[in-house]
Amino acid sequence: MAKSPEVKLAVFGRAGVGKSYDKSTYRHQANIDDETVSMEILDTAGQEDVLQKEGHMRWGDGFILVYDITDRGSFEDVAPLKGLLDEVKRPKHVPLVLLGNKADLDHARQVATEEGERLAADMACAFYECSACSDQVGTGGGVAEAFHELCREIRRRRAVQGKTRRRSSTTHVKQAINKMLTKISS
């Protein structure tokens, strides 16, 4: 049986946004579009320093940036996190998902859905509002869907990178053959 692809996902967000709610394991397997994907999930602590954050960013293949819809400050933390990610992963554009958690607490909302959508559009990534408690609230259908979409994005990127690499290695072979032929004929 084909070995299932493994993806390393890191979850970032201010302390208390709900990154680790109900998660007892950091390894998870899921069937996504008829393919088994093994995820290694890293829940970063909201209070880690920049060096620790950078280390976790280097480690990850894909990232979930979480804020709490009832905590405006946690939303304002997202853009600087994305800035740091871009610096650490440059020149690559990183697979990313934006997650507005605690959508069950709509009465205490401080961040409008449209603001989340706008930020996600700015960061060119998918956006979900959800509740780690109920997993079905919000626009996108839950936390699981956000993780699955991130895995799909990583898969798309890997497919494109694979093609580019194959194409460039063929180009190298062609160039080497051309050089040899030029030498022989001169």
Ligand SMILES: Nc1nc2c(ncn2[C@@H]2O[C@H](COP(=O)(O)OP(=O)(O)OP(=O)(O)O)[C@@H](O)[C@H]2O)c(=O)[nH]1
């Ligand atoms: N109402 C509601 N509460 C939630 C939700 N997700 C998490 N919580 C609560 O929010 C609090 C913080 O959740 P945690 O998962 O510990 O937050 P965290 O982001 O992991 O925090 P750190 O580990 O300190 O970084 C807990 O009391 C959770 O029960 C949610 O979707 N809805």
